[in-house]
Amino acid sequence: MRQTLALTVVANTALHQTRVGEVSMWKALAPSNASRNGVIAAMLAQAGVTGPVEPFVGAKGFERQVSGPLQFEGFGSKAGGYRINQTYIKVWPVQYNIQADIEAALALRDKISDPARIDSVVIDISDTGRILSADTAAKWDPQTRENANHSLPYIVVSALVDGQVSRATFDASAYRDPRKLELVQRVEVRADPEFTRAYPGDLSVRVCVRLQDGSERVHQIDHLKGHVRNPLSDEEVSQKYHGLVGGRFSRTRAEANLSCLWELEQVEHLGELLAGFALDEADDPRRHVGAAETDRGMVTSG
Incomplete structure (x- = not known):
């Protein structure tokens, strides 16, 4: 874990410029890029690759180059609790x-x-x-x-x-x-x-x-719908899900995927979930429009 964090932080520090000014398509791609780089760092660490020492507090580390002093709480600490319980959920597909x-x-x-x-x-x-x-x-x-x-x-x-x-x-x-x-x-x-x-x-x-x-x-x-102080109900979350996948999957397939998501902690292999979201060849939007148009149209926020 230590090597994974070092390989990720030092090599992949992103700038907030992604989210200000004239917004580019990169904003929608940045989270998946970060996830991909994190997975690659974990694979490299698993293979024995070591990362830079003191990635946060070193002379040229993250704190001195980017953030200033940081304070970290333990996972699930009494002070902070689990972050999933502090998650805000969007109702609409916007910033x-x-x-x-x-x-x-x-x-x-x-x-x-x-x-x-x-x-x-x-x-x-x-x-x-x-x-x-x-x-x-x-x-x-x-x-x-x-x-x-x-x-x-x-x-x-x-x-x-x-x-x-x-x-x-x-x-x-x-x-x-x-x-x-x-x-x-x-x-x-x-x-x-x-x-x-x-x-x-x-x-x-x-x-x-x-x-x-x-x-x-x-x-x-003051506390919009989806705020931690005004959370969405399970039914409202389900409605949002169906609004996002409607037109992509049949109702039967969408419901099967949703059931898997609601019981995620019971899923033994993540592949069971991912397989349900794979597009069949007939569903591939590139069969119906140009690849360039698809690449642009698929980039959405929220």
């Missing part, structure tokens, strides 16, 4: 800091009979949320799926106009819709000092919709 804004926007839409009545929108969020989702001009004029997926103004407008946010929200026909882009230009995003201080324990947002008659509709979210 996590935008989840609460969607929830607030959808609540407001129920109070607006016609989205055409909207004059402008003001969004208050933590400074971190602003930096991650409203930091560049590209977020007000998304030209790519990746920027649309991380554009707070566009996604809130989509929730208000469409009454939903789904994978279809990030089709080019949706994020280049002139009607939406015109309204996006009337969205203001502000960093709220109180929300910034409370972050990340609270992910508070406030969405204010100003109507053409001068009236306002306001909705604030």
Whole structure:
């Protein structure tokens, strides 16, 4: 384990630049790349390859080059508990800091009979949320799926106009819709000092919709659905799963895979689970579209 960590940390330190500015396709690939490199490091260590000494505290180690002093808690420690119990689950397929804004926007839409009545929108969020989702001009004029997926103004407008946010929200026909882009230009995003201080324990947002008659509709979210203080139920998690795999697998196969996931601690060999998610040749999307289009279309967040 020690050699695996050394081989992984020293050789694969990633930069947060992946998640700011004009978002590229790499963001969606970064987690799987990290997993792959971790597996390779474990295989090398198993074969006897040693890693650099003192990868964290050495003269040129992670703490001095990247993070500063770190404090680690033991796995399952009383102070921290198991991290799985502190996991936040996304409801919608977008960047996590935008989840609460969607929830607030959808609540407001129920109070607006016609989205055409909207004059402008003001969004208050933590400074971190602003930096991650409203930091560049590209977020007000998304030209790519990746920027649309991380554009707070566009996604809130989509929730208000469409009454939903789904994978279809990030089709080019949706994020280049002139009607939406015109309204996006009337969205203001502000960093709220109180929300910034409370972050990340609270992910508070406030969405204010100003109507053409001068009236306002306001909705604030502090603990969004899926937050550890407002967790999804098992049924809601199952609904999200079926929404993601629908169109990929038959209902029977999807249910079999889901049963395996709910009883994961009872599975003796991981191959039993992975086999259920392997695409049959007939399911392979590359049989129906060009490979380049498939490579781009398969890169999604959430």
